[in-house]
Every structure is written in C-alpha cells, then in structure tokens.
Amino acid sequence: MTTIAHRDADALALRLDEARRDYAGLKDRGLKLDLTRGKPSPEQLDLSAELLTLPGGRYTALDGTDCRNYGAPSDGLRELRDIFAPVLQVPVDQLLAVGNSSLELMHDCLVHALLGELPGAEGRWADQRVAFLCPVPGYDRHFALCARFGIDMIPVPMTDGGPDMGVVEDLVRSDARIKGIWCVPKYSNPDGTCYSDETVRRLSAMETAAPDFRIFWDNAYAVHHLDGEAEVGDILAACREAGHPDRAFVFGSTSKITFAGAGVAFFGSSPANVAWWRANSGKRTIGPDKVNQLRHALFLKDTDGLRAHMRRHRGILAPKFAAVDRVFSEQLGDTGLATWTRPKGGYFVALRVPDGCARQVVRLAAEAGIAVTPAGATHPHGNDPDDRVIRIGPTYPTLEELEQIAYGITVCVRLAGYERLTAQR
Ligand code: PMP
Incomplete structure (x- = not known):
C-alpha cells in the first residue's frame, strides 16, 4: 500500500x-x-414507532389463536412466517418464528448439538473434540459462542465471494472434528461481502468427514440493502439438491428491521432439523411471544411492506x-x-x-x-x-x-x- x-x-x-x-x-x-x-x-x-401502539386491543391471529395465552402455534404465527419465508429463502412450513434474538437460537443449536444428537450424528458433540470454521474477518459473537463451549476455531480467509472455498473443502474433507462453519451470506459482518452462487453451490456439495456437519447460515442482513438489492443463492435448496438436506441451519431476525432486541427471530432448516429443534425447544419454553409476533405481522403487513x-x-x-x-x-x-x-x-x-x-x-x-x-x-x-x-x-x-x-x-x-x-x- x-x-x-x-x-x-x-x-x-x-x-x-x-x-x-x-x-x-x-x-x-x-x-x-x-x-x-x-x-x-x-x-x-422511530420508523417502527407504530409497533408501540399495536396490536391495539387485538389479540387474535389469523388462525383464530388467542395470542394472549399459552398454546399453539409453537412454531410462531403463520402470518409473520409468511412475510419472512421468501426473504430468508425457507419454505414457510420449515420456518419457525421463535424468541427475540437469532444469536440465542444459534446458541441453542450449539447447546442441543452438544447435549443431544443432531440428525445424522454419531454422537453428542460434548463427547468429542469439535471445531468450527470461522471465515475472517467475521462476527465476534459467533466466535464468542465457540469460545464459550470449548469449540476450536479454525480461521478461513474471506474472498470477494465468501470464504475461500478451496481452503474450506480441503479442511472439511479431511478433518472429522470440523462440525460447522459460520456464514453471514449477505452483506457480511464486517466486510459487506455477498456469497457468490459458486460459493453456495460448493458449500452445499462439498464432501465432509463429519456426517453431522452444519452450515450456520446467519442471514442477519437479508433485506438490509443500501445500493441495489443483492440476491444470494438459496442454501436450503442447494443442500437438498446436492443430497445433503440437513446441512444448513438458517437464522434471521427483525433486530435491525424493527426494534433491536425487542423483535422476532427466525430459524429455518430441513424437516428433520426442524423436528429436532421442536423436540428440544419444546422442553425449554412453552411457546414464543405471540403478542409481539402479532404486532409485527400487523405492522409489516406483507413481504412488500417489509x-x-x-x-x-x-x-x-x-x-x-x-x-x-x-x-x-x-x-x-x-x-x-x-x-x-x-x-x-x-x-x-x-x-x-x-x-x-x-x-x-x-x-x-x-x-x-x-x-x-x-x-x-x-x-x-x-x-x-x-x-x-x-x-x-x-x-x-x-x-x-x-x-x-x-x-x-x-x-x-x-x-x-x-x-x-x-x-x-
Ligand atoms: N448475526 C449478525 C451477523 C449480526 O451482526 C448480529 C447483530 N449485530 C446478530 C446476528 C444478532 O442478531 P439478534 O439481535 O437477532 O440476536
């Protein structure tokens, strides 16, 4: 320079x-x-100030659910999942609206994989030496989660189209300890990189020594455009087509859409992974905050409104x-x-x-x-x-x-x- x-x-x-x-x-x-x-x-x-006046005395969801009470739907309100399914590229039946923080959902996925068995796993992660690939530069809170759970971190350089896939493929092919990779596929934190179609294809198709390898697809900035409207490939569809349907966990939230920390978070994945999530989270909570979800659905209205x-x-x-x-x-x-x-x-x-x-x-x-x-x-x-x-x-x-x-x-x-x-x- x-x-x-x-x-x-x-x-x-x-x-x-x-x-x-x-x-x-x-x-x-x-x-x-x-x-x-x-x-x-x-x-x-202030753009979301109206949320503070919603749901304005209303409490019934479209399916008739009384949002004030315990009970179904534990997957979150359908009308809100409908709004986010297209932008998170998850079929609505495989997209759950849960909790207020996507980071919390990533944390829980790690905890459940450590303490129980993921679909396709040969054992609990807590009984193994586990490592994650960490594209760098990356998001500090992803790294903090790994540090918290004793998961080794292997840095992988970022390129203009996402992590250096040659390095990723070599590592995951030969090392069964590597159970996951952190990905912020659109407008990555902090480089603003968008993953190329080639990166999405190679991530979904690559051979991994670990049978329970997972891509933590943290799509935190799916709709946060500044110039144009970048599109990134559909990771769940790519994994399914490549014969690895359970490979990706998709995360998102409204933290930087409505109120940070007082919004709604989303988890999407394959039917098997979603069933695994439901079984685990059903022990942890009786259900999500449906009133907040109703408020968000009324405020955003539909995907165009978002x-x-x-x-x-x-x-x-x-x-x-x-x-x-x-x-x-x-x-x-x-x-x-x-x-x-x-x-x-x-x-x-x-x-x-x-x-x-x-x-x-x-x-x-x-x-x-x-x-x-x-x-x-x-x-x-x-x-x-x-x-x-x-x-x-x-x-x-x-x-x-x-x-x-x-x-x-x-x-x-x-x-x-x-x-x-x-x-x-
Ligand atoms: N992922 C990324 C890449 C982020 O930048 C942030 C917020 N800084 C989060 C997740 C946290 O989102 P949430 O509020 O939904 O936990």
Whole structure:
C-alpha cells in the first residue's frame, strides 16, 4: 500500500509532522463519541414507532389463536412466517418464528448439538473434540459462542465471494472434528461481502468427514440493502439438491428491521432439523411471544411492506455510509495507508490499515475520545494476526457526529501509519 512519497525520508517526515499536528488538534476538540457496536439509530427505531401502539386491543391471529395465552402455534404465527419465508429463502412450513434474538437460537443449536444428537450424528458433540470454521474477518459473537463451549476455531480467509472455498473443502474433507462453519451470506459482518452462487453451490456439495456437519447460515442482513438489492443463492435448496438436506441451519431476525432486541427471530432448516429443534425447544419454553409476533405481522403487513420499510431504513443509512466513504477518500485516498469496503448493504465498513497498526489506531482514537470496536474483534479470540482490520459501524451516530468520527479515525490512521513507516526505515 506504500506510495512513492513514503520512500522519500523528507516527505515522510513532513507527513508525520502534519499527522501529529492534526492529532493534537483532534484531542483538543474534547470529543466523546462511540462507534463500538452496529446499532440502529434512534431515527431508525422511530420508523417502527407504530409497533408501540399495536396490536391495539387485538389479540387474535389469523388462525383464530388467542395470542394472549399459552398454546399453539409453537412454531410462531403463520402470518409473520409468511412475510419472512421468501426473504430468508425457507419454505414457510420449515420456518419457525421463535424468541427475540437469532444469536440465542444459534446458541441453542450449539447447546442441543452438544447435549443431544443432531440428525445424522454419531454422537453428542460434548463427547468429542469439535471445531468450527470461522471465515475472517467475521462476527465476534459467533466466535464468542465457540469460545464459550470449548469449540476450536479454525480461521478461513474471506474472498470477494465468501470464504475461500478451496481452503474450506480441503479442511472439511479431511478433518472429522470440523462440525460447522459460520456464514453471514449477505452483506457480511464486517466486510459487506455477498456469497457468490459458486460459493453456495460448493458449500452445499462439498464432501465432509463429519456426517453431522452444519452450515450456520446467519442471514442477519437479508433485506438490509443500501445500493441495489443483492440476491444470494438459496442454501436450503442447494443442500437438498446436492443430497445433503440437513446441512444448513438458517437464522434471521427483525433486530435491525424493527426494534433491536425487542423483535422476532427466525430459524429455518430441513424437516428433520426442524423436528429436532421442536423436540428440544419444546422442553425449554412453552411457546414464543405471540403478542409481539402479532404486532409485527400487523405492522409489516406483507413481504412488500417489509421491503418498503427497509427502503426507509436505507434513506437514513445510505447517506451515513456515503459520508464515511467521502471522508476516508478525502483524507486517506492519496496516502496509500488504508483501504476500506464500500458495502452495498448491511451495517459495517471494514477499514484495513498497514499491518501492525490496527490496535494503535484504536488506542489513539480512544485517547482522542472516539470509542471504536477493539481491533482484533473480527477474529477468533480477538486475535487478528496481521493487526490490520478495524470494524466501522456507521449506523448509530448522527451524520454530523459520524463526519467527526470518520475524520478522527483518518487522523489516527495517518499518525499510526506514518509512525510505523518511520520506524521501519
Ligand atoms: N448475526 C449478525 C451477523 C449480526 O451482526 C448480529 C447483530 N449485530 C446478530 C446476528 C444478532 O442478531 P439478534 O439481535 O437477532 O440476536
């Protein structure tokens, strides 16, 4: 990434001086800004304000269920599953609306596979040494789940079309300990990558040494477009056609559609896996919060209503992502110090700084009053071996704050980058 200018000692010294001056100026601003997590902004939450008035005295679902009471349907309300089945690419009879958090469902899948037997398994995972493939950079909470349950994590590099499938295929073919892979197939966290058709095909068709291998298909950003409307292949159909019908677990939620943490989560899979889920979750809960599901169904109305709602989110978010790109381009464009993603959807931008600088950038930003996600969070055990990737979540701050944050980060990148180049001379 180093440009000619950096090989010239005088030019480098000049740039380092400038960066030091700008950093001192940044500290003088006395900022107190937070960019640590990808949360919807209050303005986005206001888009769903009507939810707080719903179901407005109504309590019967379309099938006549009294949502106030215990009882069927334990799979969740049909009218809500109908809305999400097309976007999550799961046949509605195989899609359950349960709980308020998809992460919780991923957690439960792991727990049930550890404590009981998955369809096709030769034993409980708790009795074996288990490993998961972790495409990197990836989502820290996936890695935290593995760490929590003593599941070994094997990093796999991401490419422009998803995980490097050559590496994935070689590993799963030869190592029966590898029981799963984490996938965020659309607008991945944090790179914004969309899995190619080729990746979906190879994931579904590959030979795995473990008979109970599962793809944890976390489709958290299925409808969260910023530019265009990307399509990703249908993993359940691909697995079925490849003769591995039970290979994929599909997850989704309304956390970044309606209210984060107060929405509805979804689990979809093959009929055998759904039966396995029902048998396990039936012990854990008498049923989901049907009143919240009714409220969501009334609010979103249908799949077109959901898409229209997401266009309103896009109206708020697209200018924020554009602002980050603009400030980064203005301040870093000709430095050769950084590259960053321009995602067409999702919640994050991945900023890549010179090797060995990410932690220093985050430290400098913190000292200047800008809290950024810890460097390394995008890798298992918080360890980015190149110390290069920083996750930027532009959604929560106001546009004005975001411009300050983005500028502040570029100052820290210049300071850390030029200091390192100077030290390396
Ligand atoms: N998966 C991914 C990839 C995410 O980015 C997030 C939220 N940051 C989640 C899952 C969590 O979703 P939920 O609120 O449904 O647990």
